[in-house]
Amino acid sequence: MTIMRDELRTGLGYDSHRTAAGRPLILAGITVPAQVGLLGHSDADVLCHAVMDALLGAAHLGNIGMLFPDTDPANKDADSLMLLRHVAALTAGEGWEIENIDAVIILEQPKLSPYVPAMEQNIATACGIEPCRVSVKPKTNEGMDALGRGEGAAALVSCLLRRRANSLRCSPPLC
Ligand code: MG
Secondary structure (H helix, E strand, O other), rough: OEEOOEEEEEEEEEEEEEEEEEOOOOEEEEEEOOOOOEEEOOOOOOOHHHHHHHHHHHHOOHHHHHHHOOOHHHHOOOHHHHHHHHHHHHHHHHOOOOEEEEEEEEEEOOOOHHHHHHHHHHHHHOOOOOOOHEEEEEOOOOHHHHHHHOOEEEEEEEEEEOHHHHOOOOOOOOO
């Protein structure tokens, strides 16, 4: 089926994980030196998880809980950057190109700004796009609520996907 004009879809992803002693803090594949890490069945990469849900939402391909259930032993300590690579391939297989990914990560400590360029590069590489199309913005919660008390981390991600007018849809059509 030939599409007569470009389709644009926005996506929204959110994820959160509790902090835990003795766990690594892995964000977009970067192991950040920290006193506590994040708890999870996989590597608890909250940023990658939110990016995946944004892409899957925009492409109407479900969510990471459906693709990578935490009841599956295969996903134990999974490398979320590799899972993101898989999700990006799924969306590309449906003819979608990623225009941009914009992310906020909320974590009280440590300061994440030194790691932002590497995080953006890792997400871009996993998605097969230029780093200038990925923005990661660290925030604190100003001491408020559970995130402000350092009990966890959260990430919010938006993305924009484009399917060009001359692209061929893989079957079945999405909608
Ligand atoms: Mg998660």
